[in-house]
Amino acid sequence: MPVHDHQLHEGESLREAARERLTRQGEQWTGMREAVFDALAGFDKPASAYDIAEAVSKAQERRVAANSIYRILDLFVGANLARRVESANAYVANTHPDCLHDCIFLICDQCGQAVHIDNDRLTGGVRDAAKEAGFTQTRPVIEVRGTCGDCDPN
Amino acid sequence: MPVHDHQLHEGESLREAARERLTRQGEQWTGMREAVFDALAGFDKPASAYDIAEAVSKAQERRVAANSIYRILDLFVGANLARRVESANAYVANTHPDCLHDCIFLICDQCGQAVHIDNDRLTGGVRDAAKEAGFTQTRPVIEVRGTCGDCDPN
């Protein structure tokens, strides 16, 4: 269970929370951004920028270049609407965009599913260790590659 | 300081330790593998497969394809002679190939330097959290992006 309380959103509610958050940052919630967010949230596993480009292209019946997707994903990550999964070169929608903290991702090497867990004790420990080594403006990347319970039902 | 004791190697001693380790695994220590290891160990920061291909090409005065480098790097990572830094798409030589454990990398966004720290309490905690979530055969990826003390001397 999470170490702290926060609201997890899904579907319509998630999009609303994302829109709220982005506009509150002084950024616009455009049709294109909504389309990208919907596509991203529609995936059940981390999606690459090209996956998203394909999904948006299909939804809009026109070609959307990966380029534009990257721009919007960068914006989303900066605004905490999405997270980048470094070990998968892929992105996931953030189900609690109002809650600013470090996430831990567990990624299944078999099925590609990613589980998101929160543990401030662990992430705080990693931050502290980096600080102790003289690092500032730290951004922890904590992920675990492995096999999920569904893929290895022992 | 490291939580456990182990020998850190460098230069000739490091290459020896790597050769020892690899051959003990039943793999061959070929000229090509030595060249790749030397090139990798010669970098003062994480090097991409293409960086290494270039270095080896220069050292051997012939073109070596990145392809071959990837094969050898995969072997090295599997044998604990090298580590992949996921958030940098790059590799570093492992200075203690005989010591099997999870490493934490701190990578400076400014200068690219990577510092390697060990903290079994933290990495163990991450492993435990993954296990609790039903994941098996786990391989933690714990890295911190930030600014190193040299680049931000406050």
Add this chain to the structure above:
DNA sequence: CAATGCAATGTTATGTTGTAACTTGTCCTC
């Protein structure tokens, strides 16, 4: 209402990272 400025997006090109498939070379064994 033109003219201007600005942010978002489109377009094209190219750079970087990573794999796949097949071939060649080398060494060992029979």
Add this chain to the structure above:
DNA sequence: GAGGACAAGTTACAACATAACATTGCATTG
């Protein structure tokens, strides 16, 4: 010297990411 096993070479391409510049649409203002 034929055959097998493994390392490495070669070529081609897939996947991921960014750079540079053009276009669009909308708001401001003279």
